[in-house]
Amino acid sequence: xxxxxxxxxxxxxxxxxxxxxxxxxxxxxxxxxxxxxxxxxxxxxxxxxxxxxxxxxxxxxxxxxxxxxxxxxxxxxxxxxxxxxxxxxxxxxxxxxxxxxxxxxxxxxxxxxxxxxxxxxxxxxxxxxxxxxxxxxxxxxxxxxxxxxxxxxxxxxxxxxxxxxxxxxxxxxxxxxxxxxxxxxxxxxxxxxxxxxxxxxxxxxxxxxxxxxxxxxxxxxxxxxxxxxxxxxxxxxxxxxxxxxxxxxxxxxxxxxxxxxxxxxxxxxxxxxxxxxxxxxxxxxxxxxxxxxxxxxxxxxxxxxx
Amino acid sequence: xxxxxxxxxxxxxxxxxxxxxxxxxxxxxxxxxxxxxxxxxxxxxxxxxxxxxxxxxxxxxxxxxxxxxxxxxxxxxxxxxxxxxxxxxxxxxxxxxxxxxxxxxxxxxxxxxxxxxxxxxxxxxxxxxxxxxxxxxxxxxxxxxxxxxxxxxxxxxxxxxxxxxxxxxxxxxxxxxxxxxxxxxxxxxxxxxxxxxxxxxxxxxxxxxxxxxxxxxxxxxxxxxxxxxxxxxxxxxxxxxxxxxxxxxxxxxxxxxxxxxxxxxxxxxxxx
Numbered sequence: 001x002x003x004x005x006x007x008x009x010x011x012x013x014x015x016x017x018x019x020x021x022x023x024x025x026x027x028x029x030x031x032x033x034x035x036x037x038x039x040x041x042x043x044x045x046x047x048x049x050x051x052x053x054x055x056x057x058x059x060x061x062x063x064x065x066x067x068x069x070x071x072x073x074x075x076x077x078x079x080x081x082x083x084x085x086x087x088x089x090x091x092x093x094x095x096x097x098x099x100x101x102x103x104x105x106x107x108x109x110x111x112x113x114x115x116x117x118x119x120x121x122x123x124x125x126x127x128x129x130x131x132x133x134x135x136x137x138x139x140x141x142x143x144x145x146x147x148x149x150x151x152x153x154x155x156x157x158x159x160x161x162x163x164x165x166x167x168x169x170x171x172x173x174x175x176x177x178x179x180x181x182x183x184x185x186x187x188x189x190x191x192x193x194x195x196x197x198x199x200x201x202x203x204x205x206x207x208x209x210x211x212x213x214x215x216x217x218x219x220x221x222x223x224x225x226x227x228x229x230x231x232x233x234x235x236x237x238x239x240x241x242x243x244x245x246x247x248x249x250x251x252x253x254x255x256x257x258x259x260x261x262x263x264x265x266x267x268x269x270x271x272x273x274x275x276x277x278x279x280x281x282x283x284x285x286x287x288x289x290x291x292x293x294x295x296x297x298x299x300x301x302x303x304x305x306x
Numbered sequence: 307x308x309x310x311x312x313x314x315x316x317x318x319x320x321x322x323x324x325x326x327x328x329x330x331x332x333x334x335x336x337x338x339x340x341x342x343x344x345x346x347x348x349x350x351x352x353x354x355x356x357x358x359x360x361x362x363x364x365x366x367x368x369x370x371x372x373x374x375x376x377x378x379x380x381x382x383x384x385x386x387x388x389x390x391x392x393x394x395x396x397x398x399x400x401x402x403x404x405x406x407x408x409x410x411x412x413x414x415x416x417x418x419x420x421x422x423x424x425x426x427x428x429x430x431x432x433x434x435x436x437x438x439x440x441x442x443x444x445x446x447x448x449x450x451x452x453x454x455x456x457x458x459x460x461x462x463x464x465x466x467x468x469x470x471x472x473x474x475x476x477x478x479x480x481x482x483x484x485x486x487x488x489x490x491x492x493x494x495x496x497x498x499x500x501x502x503x504x505x506x507x508x509x510x511x512x513x514x515x516x517x518x519x520x521x522x523x524x525x526x527x528x529x530x531x532x533x534x535x536x537x538x539x540x541x542x543x544x545x546x547x548x549x550x551x552x553x554x555x556x557x558x559x560x561x562x563x564x565x566x567x568x569x570x571x572x573x574x575x576x577x578x
Contacts, residue, residue, distance in 0.1 A: 027537035031563070034310040035535075037405070047537075055557055059577045062532055063385075067360050069532065073539045076558060100557055214578075221360050249360060272532040273363050274354065276312045301337030 003286065005297055007176075007241045010189060013125070013164050015042035015097060015264050016299070019254060019282050022245050022268035023048055023127065023168075024073065024102035025219075026278070028087040032271070042264060043097035045127055046083070050103050051113050053079040063201050063210035068220030068247070069269060070201055072213035075103050080116055088122045092213030097124030099166065107155035115159040126163050127155055131170030131195040143170035143195070146182035153186035164189035165267035166243065169234070171223075172198045175242050177231050177237035184238040192266060193234055194227045220269040221247040228260060235261025235302060249273070251281060251288040261302040310535075313340055313436030314356060318377055320395045331384040332426070332456045333437060335368075336377045340403060345373055346410025347434035348503075348526055348567045349398070351537055352467040352534035353380065355392060356400035356546045362388060366533045367562070369430040369503070370406060371458065378403075380459055384433035390462055407534050411501050411524055420493045421446040422512055424504020425457075430526060431503065431527040432458050435465045444465075448497045449473055449482045450506065487515050494521035502526065507576060516570045523570035527561045544574035 003017035003177050020043040026032060031043045038044065063070045079084070082100075091098050100117050110128060117123045131143035142148045146194025149167065156165050167183040169176060171194040180191055192278040198219025201210035210216075227246020235242050244257030245266040258264050270277045294300050315337040318385070323332040335353075349369065362499060366388045372379040384390050395401065421431045421444060428448055438444055446468030449554075450457060454470055462468070471482045490512075492575035493500055500523040502512040509525045516523035532538040542558040559565070 025533075025537060027535070031533075031536045035312050047539075056542070059542065060530060060540075062538060062544070064364050064532075065360060067363070069363060070537070071540065076539050198329060213414075220363055220394065269363060272365075272538060273360075274365070274402055275533065275535050276311055306554065 001289065001295065001304045005296065007190070007263055010164055010241055015119050017042040017282055017285070018258065018262075018264040019044060019097070019276050019278060020243065020264055020266045021271060022266035023129070024071075024305070025268040025271045027180065028083065028091070029098070030279075032275055035276040039092050039095040040279055040282050041096055042250065042282070043099055043124070044091070044101040045101050045266060047077055048075050048101045048129055049077055049080045049113065050075060051109055052091060053077065055081070058212040060091045060210065060212055063166050063216070065199075065201060065220075066222065067217065068218055068222035068273070070199055070211055070216040070218055071196070072211045072216035074213065080113055084116075084120060088120070091122065093122035093124070098122055099125045099127050101127045101129055101168070103129045104151065107152050109125065111155040111159050114156045114165075118161040118163050123163060125166055125190075126160060127168050128152060128164040129195070131168055131172075131254060132209060143179065146168050146171050146179050149179050150182045150186035153188050157187040164191040168195055168232070169193040170195045171226055171230050177233045180237045181288040184240050184243060188240060190241045190243060191234055191238060192245055193229045194223070194246045197223050197226060219247070221249050221301045224253065225246045228256060231257055231262050232260035233303070251284040253298070254281070254285050258297065258301045259304050261304075262302065268284050310405060310407060311340060311342065311574070312402065314400050315340060315378070315403050317395050317397055317399040317401060319397050320393070323458070324453055329567050330452050330456065332387050332391055332452070333372070333382055334458065335380045335382060335392070335395060339373065339375065339377050339498045342373070342406060344377070345370060345406040346413075347408035347437060347475065348430050349406040350534075351378075351380070351407060351496065352531070353392070354402045356393060356402055358391070362391070363554075364388070364532045365402065366392065367534055369526070370433055372436060373428045374525075379432075381426070383426045393455070394530065396568045399494045404534065405482070408562055411497060411567050413529065414499055415443065418480070418493055418496050418498035419442065419444050420489050420498060420500045422489075422500065422502040422504070424450075424508035425450055427502075427504030427508070427526070427528075428457050428459065428462070429503070431501075432461055432490045435462045436500070438527060445489070447471065447482075447486060449504070458546055464490075467487050483515075484516070485514065489519050490515045491519045493526030494519040497522070500524070510575050513573075513575060524567050525568045525573065527565050531562055534562045538559045543568070544573070544577060546572045
C-alpha cells in the first residue's frame with residue numbers, strides 16, 4: 001500500500017514512508033550505505049551542521065544506561081561548506097529527502113546557515129536544532145523560551161526560500177505545547193520532537209561523571225513514554241505536521257507515535273543497536289500495517305480514542 | 307568496494323583461558339566464519355548477542371583475533387556489564403556481528419617488525435603473526451599482569467620470536483619499558499616497523515619512545531563505541547592537522563572508521 005502521508009500546508013513535499021533517521025545517529029547517511037538501501041528510507045536527517053567547524057566536547061562523550069544512552073558530543077562537525085562539498089554529493093538526494101539539521105548560537109547565524117542551504121538542490125528541508133542541551137553558548141535557551149524560539153523560526157523562514165523549515169523541540173521545558181504554538185505562529189512548516197532529555201551519570205568507584213561534559217542528553221527506549229506524551233501534546237496544539245522522535249525500536253512504536261498524531265517519525269539511538277536497524281524497520285512497518293488491516297494511514301493517524 | 311556486513315552468526319564455543327573464577331576472566335569466543343571476502347589483522351567487529359533485550363543497547367567492539375576457513379575467533383576479557391554477559395555465551399547461541407571495520411596494521415613482509423602487546427592487546431597479533439608472509443621478520447614483546455595462561459600467547463609464540471614479561475612489581479614495569487626502549491631503537495635503526503596494541507597508558511609509553519627514536523610506529527586504540535561505523539562520534543581521538551581530510555572535524559577523528567590503527571605521530575592520546 002501507499003506509505004505516503006499528505007503533509008498539511010506542504011503540497012509539494014512528502015516522505016516516501018513515515019520512517020526517517022534522526023540527526024546525530026545516522027552520520028551523513030553514507031556510513032550506513034553498506035548495510036542497506038538508503039533510498040528505502042522515508043528520509044535522512046544528517047548530523048547537525050554549524051557555520052564553522054566545531055571540535056565538540058572532550059571525551060568521554062557517551063555512556064550506556066538502562067534501556068538508553070547518554071551523549072554529550074557537542075555538535076562536532078566539519079562545517080556546512082565541508083558537508084556540501086564532501087558528503088552531500090555521495091547521498092542519493094534525488095531519490096529521498098535529505099534534511100539538513102542546523103545549529104547556531106544566534107538567529108543571525110541560523111539565517112546565514114539556512115541561506116547557504118536554501119541554494120542547494122540536494123537539500124529537501126532544514127531542521128533547526130533549537131534544543132541541543134550540550135552546548136554551553138546557550139543553545140538550550142532558544143528551545144526553552146517561546147519568544148526566542150519564534151525569533152529563530154522567523155529568521156530561518158525569511159531566508160529558507162522554498163525549503164520547508166522543521167523546528168526540533170526540546171522536552172526540557174515546562175510547557176512544550178506553548179513552544180510548539182509559538183514556532184507554528186512564527187511560520188514553521190513542521191515540528192520534530194523530542195530532542196534528548198537532559199541527564200547525567202556517575203561512577204561511584206572513580207567518583208567521576210560518566211561524561212566529560214557532566215550533563216548530557218538521554219535517548220533510547222527509556223525516553224519513549226516522555227516522547228509520546230510530548231508528541232501528543234504538540235499534535236493537539238498545532239495543525240502543521242509533527243515528526244515524532246524518541247526511543248523508537250519497533251514498527252509498533254511507529255504506529256504509537258502516529259496514533260497520537262505524528263505524520264512521520266525519526267529513528268535515533270536504535271541505529272546503534274544494529275546498523276541495518278532503520279532499513280529493517282521500514283520493512284517491518286509495512287508488514288505490520290498490512291497485518292493489522294490498516295488500509296489508510298491518514299485515517300489511523302491521530303485516531304487515539306480518549 | 308565495501309566489504310562490511312551485518313550478519314547473525316552461531317557461537318561454536320566460548321572457551322575460558324587461564325583461571326575460571328575471580329575478577330579477571332578471559333575467553334576465546336569462536337563464531338561461525340562470516341562470508342567476508344577479506345579482512346586485515348587490526349580490524350575489528352561489533353558484537354551484540356541476539357539474546358540481549360534493550361537493557362543494553364550497544365554492541366561491543368572486539369579486535370579480530372583470527373579468521374580461519376571454519377571460524378572467526380575473538381578474544382575478550384571480562385571488564386564490565388557487557389563482557390560479563392558475553393562470558394555466558396554458549397555453543398549454539400546467536401550473535402549479531404558487523405564488520406570487518408576500521409583499518410588494519412601495516413604489513414611490510416621484508417621489514418623487521420616489532421609487535422608490542424599489553425595484556426588483552428595481544429588479540430590482533432594472533433592473526434597478524436599467522437597471516438604474515440615472512441613471520442621470521444616479526445618479534446614480539448608481551449607485557450602482562452595476569453598469568454600467561456590467560457592469554458593466547460602460545461599460538462603466537464609457536465610462530466614468531468619474542469618474550470613475555472609478567473608485571474608484578476613497579477620494577478617489572480620499569481624493566482619492560484627499558485626493554486621496549488631498546489627494541490624500538492633497534493627497529494628504528496633498521497627502518498623497521500613498530501606495531502602496538504594495549505591499554506592507553508601503555509600506548510602513550512610506546513608513542514613516546516617511538517617519537518624519541520623516530521621509529522615508524524602504529525598504535526591500535528581502544529575506546530568505548532556505540533555504532534562502530536563513524537556515526538555516533540563517541541569514540542573520537544585528537545589527531546594531527548595532517549589528518550584533516552575525509553571529514554575529520556576540527557582535529558578529532560573517530561577511532562572506529564579512521565582507526566583503530568593510527569600512525570603514532572598522527573594521534574594525540576591526551577584525553578584517553
